[in-house]
Structure formats: structure tokens, C-alpha cells
Amino acid sequence: MDKMKNxxxxxxxxxxxxxxxxxxxxxxxxxxxxxxxxVLTSPYEVREIIKQCYEVGCKALPLIILTGFITGIVFTKxxxxxxxxxxxxxxxxxxxxxxxxxxxxxxxxxxxxxxxVGSSIGAELGSMKVxxxxxxxEMTVTNxxxxxxxxxxxxxxxxxxxxxxxxxxxxxxxxxxxxxxxELTSYHVFLYHAFSKxxxxxxxxxxxxxxxxxFTIGITSCYKGYNASDGTVGVGKAAxxxxxxxxxxxFLEETIVVQFINSFLR
Amino acid sequence: xxxxxxxxxxxxxxxxxxxxxxxxxxxxxxxxLDGIDLDLYNEENLVVLGKSGSGKSVLIKxxxxxxxxDSGTVNVLGEDIVHLTREELQQLRLKIGFSFQSGALYDSMxxxxxxxxALIRNKRELSRKEIDVAVRKVLxxxxxxxxxxxxxxxLSGGQTKxxxxxxxxxxxxQIMLYDEPTAGLDPITATEINKMIVNVQKEYRTSSIIITxxxxxxxxxxxxxxxxxxxxxxxxxxxxxxxxxxxxLIKSFYDYNFIV
Numbered sequence: 425m426d427k428m429k430n431x432x433x434x435x436x437x438x439x440x441x442x443x444x445x446x447x448x449x450x451x452x453x454x455x456x457x458x459x460x461x462x463v464l465t466s467p468y469e470v471r472e473i474i475k476q477c478y479e480v481g482c483k484a485l486p487l488i489i490l491t492g493f494i495t496g497i498v499f500t501k502x503x504x505x506x507x508x509x510x511x512x513x514x515x516x517x518x519x520x521x522x523x524x525x526x527x528x529x530x531x532x533x534x535x536x537x538x539x540x541v542g543s544s545i546g547a548e549l550g551s552m553k554v555x556x557x558x559x560x561x562e563m564t565v566t567n568x569x570x571x572x573x574x575x576x577x578x579x580x581x582x583x584x585x586x587x588x589x590x591x592x593x594x595x596x597x598x599x600x601x602x603x604x605x606x607e608l609t610s611y612h613v614f615l616y617h618a619f620s621k622x623x624x625x626x627x628x629x630x631x632x633x634x635x636x637x638x639f640t641i642g643i644t645s646c647y648k649g650y651n652a653s654d655g656t657v658g659v660g661k662a663a664x665x666x667x668x669x670x671x672x673x674x675f676l677e678e679t680i681v682v683q684f685i686n687s688f689l690r
Numbered sequence: 691x692x693x694x695x696x697x698x699x700x701x702x703x704x705x706x707x708x709x710x711x712x713x714x715x716x717x718x719x720x721x722x723l724d725g726i727d728l729d730l731y732n733e734e735n736l737v738v739l740g741k742s743g744s745g746k747s748v749l750i751k752x753x754x755x756x757x758x759x760d761s762g763t764v765n766v767l768g769e770d771i772v773h774l775t776r777e778e779l780q781q782l783r784l785k786i787g788f789s790f791q792s793g794a795l796y797d798s799m800x801x802x803x804x805x806x807x808a809l810i811r812n813k814r815e816l817s818r819k820e821i822d823v824a825v826r827k828v829l830x831x832x833x834x835x836x837x838x839x840x841x842x843x844x845l846s847g848g849q850t851k852x853x854x855x856x857x858x859x860x861x862x863x864q865i866m867l868y869d870e871p872t873a874g875l876d877p878i879t880a881t882e883i884n885k886m887i888v889n890v891q892k893e894y895r896t897s898s899i900i901i902t903x904x905x906x907x908x909x910x911x912x913x914x915x916x917x918x919x920x921x922x923x924x925x926x927x928x929x930x931x932x933x934x935x936x937x938x939l940i941k942s943f944y945d946y947n948f949i950v
Contacts, residue, residue, distance in 0.1 A: 556794040559751075565781075
């Protein structure tokens with residue numbers, strides 16, 4: 425009934441939307457603040473953090489190997505016609521490596537981890553919430569936020585840079601296979617050209633933004649799962665929103681981070 | 691609230707372990723608890739009986755400090771839980787065991803890990819061997835020692851509830867809170883759970899609040915019965931006293947449960 429009234433009264437509907445939006449933002453702010461508070465205070469759930477690091481790494485690794493390899497091959501293949509018009513196919517290794525290190529590896533890896541790990545975290549915490557497992561943890565005097573949220577967010581933040589480096593290396597391998605197959609370039613020459621145009625800042629910023637994307641995936645997925653409601657429907661919703669929100673925020677962050685890094689590179 | 695007059699002569703009541711006064715709780719403007727007064731005495735099993743949606747689960751979640759109340763006082767073992775800090779509440783929770791309706795066992799852990807989870811974190815002075823002995827003892831008490839290495843997904847409904855009780859008992863609580871302990875169980879398993887609740891009270895000398903809509907459970911486990919209806923305690927007394935009253939709600943409960 426209220427919804428119908430709001431549909432008839434756009435001003436009221438807009439006010440309701442604004443109220444919901446800002447209360448949502450405030451809740452996320454409180455959640456992030458609590459994360460930093462909990463991460464700095466003992467006791468530390470070291471075993472759980474290590475377990476989650478293993479989970480995040482293992483869950484996403486096969487897909488990252490596959491997509492990284494294909495990205496390397498496809499990007500090299502698609503770039504060749506444009507460069508060959510100028511007789512500049514020898515620039516392929518450096519072009520591909522710059523694209524991989526600066527953008528493709530962090531972004532593709534983050535999106536895959538968001539899909540694979542983010543949904544899993546959202547669903548797992550959501551199901552724990554609706555089946556009272558989080559309350560049960562409270563009753564056994566264990567801080568569920570520290571045990572469940574802090575460990576998963578830290579695991580995502582630590583593991584994503586490692587996965588990105590791995591994905592970058594696999595992409596370069598894919599690219600090398602393609603370049604070697606077409607131009608018969610040796611791997612010495614390929615690696616020399618690939619790394620000649622990459623600076624320390626490129627690698628550093630890539631690792632740093634990967635950590636930021638990892639944090640984003642962890643905190644968004646945990647927030648959605650930890651605040652799930654409405655039974656099994658709520659669990660599905662939490663898993664879905666964990667992925668969608670993580671991906672949208674990652675794209676927004678990528679846009680901002682690129683501007684920021686470019687101002688350094690100039 | 692109407693207290694059913696007892697025929698017995700003046701009896702000295704034992705120490706109060708939980709005292710709830712004028713408790714109110716509403717969700718989105720809908721009143722769930724409307725001025726609840728309730729006392730749980732030492733080593734007593736108090737059954738809170740009510741139909742679905744009457745606010746029974748909300749009541750014990752407030753008592754356990756899992757939900758905040760809107761107004762009123764909840765005194766548990768001499769401490770007003772409304773005014774406790776998080777640390778103080780955690781210390782108090784060590785004395786309260788909670789058996790959730792669904793069991794709420796941690797899916798990713800075996801029965802042993804579920805049991806050890808609380809012990810490792812709260813009894814740091816215990817050695818690995820002592821923890822193992824404590825876990826085995828409690829599992830033996832609920833007759834599920836052979837399920838120690840099983841995952842929750844491998845347990846039946848009744849086993850899940852018994853392990854949930856065992857997990858709460860491993861910390862040796864003074865108070866046990868049971869949320870619908872027999873819900874969704876067949877009559878034979880439900881009878882086993884009822885016997886277990888009585889045994890737990892005797893062996894571990896706990897004081898318990900049992901939330902249920904099952905009259906058989908209420909009759910076999912409760913020393914005192916409180917009937918909750920529309921957010922208020924309608925009646926309180928022994929099973930006999932409550933069900934000898936002429937209240938229509940009580941009659942309907944009786945008719946439903948025993949198909950009279």
C-alpha cells in the first residue's frame with residue numbers, strides 16, 4: 425500500500441529513496457570503520473586468515489590461469505593487424521606487457537575473484553546469518569566479525585596482488601606463444617622488449633590497486649553476507665549483490681586510480 | 691499477567707537467575723513483546739509456551755543479549771544486560787548456553803571442531819588432551835560420541851539438536867536457553883530430546899528457559915509454564931495449574947496438541 429502511495433507521489437518516493445540510500449551509505453561506513461577497529465585489536469585469528477588466504481587463492485587460481493592465458497593470446501592477436509600497418513609488430517611485446525601490467529591483469533583478475541570468491545563469501549556469510557550460526561558464535565563468546573569478516577577481507581586483500589602477478593605472468597606466456605608462432609621471436613628478445621617499457625611505478629601501482637580491489641571484494645561481499653535477511657531468498661540476494669556491487673565499485677575505482685597514476689607518470 | 695494460585699503452602703522460592711520486568715519490543719511499529727514480566731529460578735526449567743509469531747524467540751534472544759529491547763529490564767545472574775559493555779556481556783554469555791531452533795552448527799566444521807571452537811577460545815588454560823576429554827564427555831552425555839568426526843550435513847534433525855545442546859554444555863553454563871527444541875522432529879526423537887533436557891538439568895544443574903509450542907515438551911520438561919500470547923504473559927504456573935484454567939487459548943492449545 426505504501427509502495428503504491430509512493431508511486432503516486434514521486435516526491436515522497438524520492439525522499440524515501442534518498443533516506444534509504446544515505447542510511448545504506450552510513451551502514452557501510454560503520455561496517456568499514458568496524459573492520460579497521462577490529463583489525464587493529466587482538467586477538468588475531470591467524471589460523472583463519474591463513475585458511476581463507478588458501479581458499480581465496482585456490483578457488484580462483486584455475487580460472488585465472490585460463491583467462492590470463494587466453495587474454496594474452498587474444499590481446500596479442502587483436503593488436504597485431506593495427507601494428508603491422510605501420511610495420512611495428514616488433515612493438516607487440518612492449519604494447520602487450522604495458523596493457524597487461526597496467527590494466528588487464530588487475531582488472532580481469534579482480535572481476536574473476538569478485539565472481540568466484542565474492543559470491544562464495546556472500547552466500548556463505550548470508551547462510552550463516554539466516555541459520556543463526558553468527559548468533560551461535562556470539563553465544564560462544566567468539567567475535568564473529570573478527571573471525572568471519574576480518575579474516576576474509578584480509579585474505580582477499582593479501583591474495584589479489586599475488587593472483588594478479590600470477591595472471592600477468594600467464595598472460596605474457598600466452599602472448600609469447602602467439603608472438604613466437606607468428607614472428608619467431610625468441611623468449612629472450614620477447615622478455616627484453618616486454619620489460620623495457622615497464623617501470624617500477626607500473627608494477628607498484630598494479631600491485632597496490634590489486635590490493636585495493638581485493639579489499640573492495642572482501643568488504644563488499646562480507647557486508648552483503650553479514651547483513652543478509654529473509655531466509656534463503658536473502659542468501660541468494662546477498663551472493664548476487666556481492667558480485668554486482670564489487671564489480672561496479674572496481675570499475676569506478678579503476679577509473680579514479682588510472683587518473684591518479686597518470687598524474688604521477690606525467 | 692495472571693498467576694495461577696498454588697495449592698501448596700508457603701514455599702521459600704530459590705534464588706532468581708533471570709528476572710524480566712516490563713519488557714517491550716517492537717519491529718517496524720509492530721509490537722512483539724508488550725510488558726513481559728518473567729522470573730527463572732535456580733535449577734528450574736521454565737517453559738514459555740505460545741503459538742508461532744507470539745514473540746517467544748525474540749524474548750530469549752533479548753535475554754541472551756542478541757537483540758536489544760525497546761524498554762524494560764532484563765536481569766541475568768544479577769546483571770542488567772541492557773547496561774553491560776560488550777566485554778561484560780561476553781563474560782556473562784560464558785554462563786549461558788543457547789540451543790538454536792535450527793541447531794546453528796557451523797557447516798564447515800566437524801562435530802569435534804564445533805565443540806572445540808568455543809573451548810579453544812575461552813578456556814585457554816586447557817591442554818589439547820583436556821579439551822578432547824571435555825568434548826568426549828559431553829558428547830557421551832548426549833549419546834552421540836560416535837558422531838564426533840561427522841559433518842553437520844551428515845547428521846539427522848534430532849542429532850543436530852543434541853549436538854547443538856552439547857556444544858552449549860561444553861562450556862558448563864549455569865543457564866540453558868532452548869529455542870523450539872522439538873520443532874520439526876518426529877514424536878520418538880522429540881521424546882528423546884525432552885528426556886535429554888531433563889537429564890541436562892539434573893546432571894549439569896542448569897536453570898533453563900524452554901521456548902516451545904509443543905505441549906508434550908512443555909509437560910515433560912517444565913517445572914513452570916508461562917503462556918505467551920500477543921506479546922503478554924497470559925498465565926504462569928505448573929503444567930497442571932495452567933491447563934486446569936478455563937482460558938480459551940489454553941484449551942485450543944490442548945485440543946491442537948492432544949487432538950481432544
